[in-house]
Amino acid sequence: MDDDDEWCLPVASAVSQPPVASAVSQPPSLPRGNSAAALESPCEKGCLTQEEFCRLKLKWEGKLFIDPSQTSLGTWLSGRTQNGRFLVFCSVCARLKDSKDGRSRSTAWATGFQPTVRSFHLTHVQRHSSTCKVHKQAVKDYLKALGLQSEGPEDESCFLNREQFHAAVQKTWDGCRKGHSFRSLADDDVGSKSRAGRLVEVMGCACLAEEQEFLRDSDVLALYQDVRAGMLCIRYSAVSLDSQLCRHGVLGICHNAGTKSLDLVEAMDKVIGSFCTLDCDSGDMDHELRQHICEHAEFLQADGASDEQLTMRFAEQDLLTNVRLLDRDPTHAARRLLRNAWRADPYLESVLDQYITSPESMTALIQYSADLKHLFEVAVLSDDNAPFSVRNLGWAAHRFDSMTRPLSRFIVLFDSIWACGIDVWNKRKGTRPGERAHSFLSESSAESLLQLAMLADGSAETLDLVRFFDRETFDSASVAETLTQFKHRLDTLFVQREVLQCPGHTTHIIALLRAKEKTAVLKHGVLKVLGGPDSIPLDLIDRCIARMCNWVKLVYARIAAEFPNHDLVNSMSVFNLGDSLEAAEQTGNYADTMKKARQESLLRLSQAFGVAVDGPNQQELFRQYMNLRRNALHLLRTGKAASNAEAWRLARSKLKDKRLSHHPTHLIDVVLCRYQCLNGFTTSGVEQSFSTFVRTLGDYRMHMQPSLQEHLLRVVLAAESCMSKGFKAICEQIWTLRFHEFRKPIKDRFRREPSASSNAKTETSWQNQRRSALRAAAASSSVRAEEDVLQDAAGVGRHFWQPGHNEEMKVLENLAKDARLEAYARNHLLQTEIGDDGEALCQDLQARQSKRKKQEDEHRRAFEKMRRLAKRPAMVVDASVYLHLGNAQHALDDMASAMTRQNFTLSEESEVLSSDYHVVARLDAAPVQARLAAALCGTALCNMMYITSSGKDGTCIANKRALSTQRRIWISEPFLLEKPAEADLLLQAISINGSNWRVVPEQTWLHHALNGGPMKFLALVSTEEKESDYKDIRNAMTFDSFLSWIGDIDAVRCAHGAANR
Known part of the structure; x- marks a missing residue:
């Protein structure tokens, strides 16, 4: 190793000057020491060279200072050549290599390493100074040795403060709620995706x-x-x-x-x-x-x-x-108003199938073909009379409610669909799309299109009801009024025939068909003409409206069954503060009617929720309700509350702030609390x-x-x-x-924000115009009594009433009956609603409970059986074991050890039938005695490993108990001579307590066997007898066939891996 002075930091006396440069701080043309040898010997392929390192160090030096607040100390990044290899290291960490605690010896930056060109990036190098605790401590020790102190606190450079952390939380919260992925959230404020x-x-x-x-x-x-x-x-x-x-x-x-x-x-x-x-x-x-x-x-x-x-x-x-x-x-119930009632009328179902729901329909043809979808889009853009433009018909059968959109678009854009059908027929003749387009052109008729338009109008109104329930913010107090207004709009549309006057799908298709004739040349030159000034006569309109009146009748019946008056959610209408009800109270005898209805609803709710309303408490409950209602109504009308629920809550809070002795709310609080809870109950x-x-x-x-x-x-x-x-x-x-602490990210991150797109709302505007016109038409007439509407609807549609309508009415009657029984069982019915039907309701309730009890018990039994089949067998303890191993001494030694741990008992020769486990050497070659005893008594065959491991390892095949099934058996004399030991064991098993087998004489067995009796009567015969006398009698068996027939494996008790477990 070279002298440390070449690369270590300067001593404390040299503070005023930058640290002594390492070997690589000199120009590449002036190497020192062993650097010259490094330049002459080639580096390993792909490794960083000294020249490249010097270039990068000069480029990065301003970002790798020992202390950013004291740039005169220089950078900590250094390099040297050792044994012909160029190493990169941290000069600050290397200074501690000889320290007493030896903290730096285990770090590669302290001892030096040889990086590759590909891996040596600024972000990787910066990670050492920003995240390595050893490096930070080394910098502290070095500054302390120099008598210096860092001017910038470490926490500010490495960790976020409270405000920054809260900003990161807010940014992640907003991003997740907008659907951004963790990767897209990664930036300078949040950090990595992890x-x-x-x-x-x-x-x-x-x-x-x-x-x-x-x-x-x-x-x-x-x-x-x-x-x-x-x-x-x-x-x-x-x-x-x-x-x-x-x-x-x-x-x-x-x-x-x-x-x-x-x-x-x-x-x-x-x-x-x-x-x-x-x-x-x-x-x-x-x-x-x-x-x-x-x-x-x-x-x-x-x-x-x-x-x-x-x-x-x-x-x-x-x-x-x-x-x-x-x-x-209720949302699913509202959806059932459409399809269930439409299916009851074969003509309505056939029209829907022809144009919308069938896989062969024009809607499916356009929706699921990219090429034809483009043709449809071009046709829509080319139609100057189209109220709006779309790219498809919006059909998706898997969605919760997708019938209204394709119905509406099909009717409104029918001219474009007709033109698209002609293009497909002309350009795709001889293909399946061409044939489907030809069927659409040839089968289209004015009556079916008018009926489809009326279905679209009815579907649009039903969709508004579905959307009312399809949110967790709907007001349960408005349910009854919403249903009433929905029925009134259907009455206005079809029974009162406003569908022919109100702007909507029906008026639109009538105008399209009467405006001009639509023609198409079909096969063999046949000319198809659709529409014209006289294409929609009055009798055709009457037929279509009659079918819709029948639908209205079914809708009324389903609403009565799905949303009965005794329903608790319907009874929450007592808390409705709607302006329409308040205005109606000022006319006629409506005030008395509403007061009685409120009292009945309050009585039902208090009865269901356990409020004592006997005697004076009933008047006190209504007094508290009226006192609270006046305040809530004032808050709603003055704009201090935005909804019914908020008005009631604020009114109660206002009264609670006053003296409770003057404004008690203890009774109404119980009911009001349930009202707030049932808002958005879907x-x-x-x-x-x-x-x-x-x-x-x-x-x-x-x-x-x-x-x-x-x-x-x-x-x-x-x-x-x-x-x-x-x-x-x-x-x-x-x-x-x-x-622990929240660190700052190491590197800068960039993410391109998604561009905002503007959505055209022309289709929504058209629907809003239709909806507004219908609301105005409905508001111009008062709500009629339900009996009058049903009577008029029945009169109009009686000639088109189908057997399917009767079947649907029976279903709805049963549904209403079940709902009434459920309300009676839970004490939701008032005594006036029960009347003289109390005894009948009690009997029906008992019958229903008995039926449900049977259904629930069957489900529980099936579930327990399924759970039992999947259950792992219990540990093998406290069992009797019979060994079929001969005189194997090692097996006896293993069994002795297992008996000590698991409290086993070894069975004797006479106890073979009462043993729980029959231990054999190999299960595929088990002795006949073991197989017969296990099959008859429902015990198990296993190997020694299964016993000694307490059931954790090894193999075990358990049998169901054959003696539990009633059997009558005859044993022939030749069989007793052929299989004496097996016959003796069988007779012993038949004679034990709990056996359902009995030995019968030959005449009894033969009588049942020759007359085709069940397998309850069996016979054990010798092989010779079976081949000669009983060849065609299935009840007569040899011993091998008998043993295979009675062997029924119990998968629950088998070891895992055996018997398909």
Whole structure:
């Protein structure tokens, strides 16, 4: 090794001058010492040369100072040649190589290393000075030896202060909620993508901590869940009785939740347990919080599928102790207003299939072909009369509700679709697309198009109802009014025939068809003419409207079944402060009617929620309600509250601030708290969470750990108000506990911001015009009684009523009956609604409960069987063992050791049938005695390794007990002579207690065998008898066939790896 003076730092007396230059600080043409030899000997291929190092050092010197505040000390980057190799090292770290603690000896920068040209970059070199603790300590020691002190504190250069950390949290929060990846978040403020992931983890834990604290103080919870692709997601809404504040959030997700209802209940338990786990502390579960959630979850909701409803019933029985309502999702129910009722009419279904839903339809042809989609786009742009331009028809069968958009676009842009169909037919003759376009051109008719336009108008109105429910912010007090207005608009459109006057799809297609004739030349020169001034006669319009009136009738019936008056959510209309109701109260006897309806709703809610309303308390409840209502109405009308829920909450807070003796609210508080909790009570939030989950992660990020996925989902779905100073303080605390200081990034990062794109809203404008015209037409007439609407609709559509309509009405009647029984079982029906039907309801309820009990028991048995099949066999202890090993001394020694550890007992010759395990040398060559005893008595064959390892290793084949099945057997005399030992063992087994086998005489067996009796009657015969006398009788068996037939393997008790386990 060369002299240290060539590369070590100067002594303390040379402070005023820069450090003594190393060998490489001289020009390359003037090498010193061993450097000359290095120049003459070639370096290894790809390694950094001295000339290249000198060039880079001069270039980087201003960025690699020992102390940036004292540039006169120079750079710490040095190099030297040793043994023919050029080494790079840190002169500051190398100074400590002879220190007593020897801290620098293990670092490559202290002893020197030979870098490659490719790896020697400024960012890599800077990492040593910015992250290496040994280097920082060496700089401190060196400055101390010189009597100097760094003017810039280290924390400012390496770590972020509180404001910078909060800015990084805010930036990561905003980026995640916009869908940015961790890689795109990496910049100078946040750092690397790994650090962005850690920030997301910290923010997710902070969100979880806030949610845990809120649920701990809440008094009422509502849970709604759904499963997609094996993933269970549960959301919640929680309200505190004191504050009346409602919060929605994600309770958790569970991957691989299973498909059985009991699997989902266990997954629910796991989600609740995971939510109650204190991640930030010891990782222990907060059992008090878990019990609090299980006791205060009063409302459960899932979609209407039978397995989902069964899951909720099991959850009520096994997990949640105070459930008051099991509800079906209203958004799915609103969607069923369309398709279920349309399927009841064959003509409506055929029209939809012809134009929209069929794979052979023109809609599918345009949607799923890139070339034809371009033709359609060109046709739309070429049509001067098109109200708006689109690139496709928007058909996606997998979406939650995608019927309205293709229906609307097909009608509004029909001229463009017709022109596109002609182009496809002319350019693709002889191909499948050409034939499909020809079918569209030839089968199109004015009646089917007019019917499709009316379906589009009805679908658009139903979509507005779906969108009302499809958000977690809908007001449950407005549900009844929204349904009433929806039915009134359908009445206005079809029963009162305003669909022919209101601007919409129907008027648009009538104008298109009457404006001009549309022609097309089909096969064999046939001319197709569609439309014309007289193409839509009055009788055609009457037929189409009659079919829609039948649909309206089914819609009314389904609303009555899915949203009955006794439903708790419908009863929340008592808290509706809408201006329309208040204005209606001033006319006629409406005030008395509304007062009675409110009293009934309040009585139902108080009865369902356990409020004592007997006698004076009933009047007190209504008095508290009216007192609170006047204040809430004033707040809403003056603009101090933005919604019903906020008005009621502020009014209650206002009264709470006054003397409670003058304004008690203890009775109405119980009902009001449930009202706040049921706002936004829909699984649509769960569906949107799934969509957000997929959109946020994507396929390329599915490898992310499930815990980090859940943290990311919490951040993305959290309310914007969560980001506060308190939240950032919690994040800072969690980061300090987990990752210590927050360092600055090492290198600069650049990211191009995505360009903003403007979306045209011409289609939305057209829909808004249609919607506004219909609202104005509906507002010009009063809401008619439901009986009058149904009577008029039945009169118009009676000639087009189909058997499918009757079947749908029966389904809806059963659904309404089930809903009434459920309300009766949960004490949601008033006595006036029960009337004289109490006894009948009680009997129906008992019958339904008995049916459900049978269904639930069958499901539990199937689940237990499945679980038992997948269960690992228990440890082999306290068992009796029979050895079929002869006189193998080593086996006896192993068995003696196992008997001491596991409390085995060895069976004697007479106990072969009562032994639990038959130990054999090889299972494929087991003795006949062992196989017969195991098959008859349901015991196991195993090897010695399985016994000595307590079932952890080795092989074990267990059998089901053949003696448990009833059998009648005859044993022939020749068989007794041919197989005396086996026959004796069989007779012993038949005679033991618990055997269901009996020996019968030959005549009894022969009578059943010749008459084709079941396999309950068996015979054991010799081989000669089987070949001569009983060849065609399957009940007669030889010993080998008998042994194979009764051997039924029990996969549950077999060792893993055996019997397909």
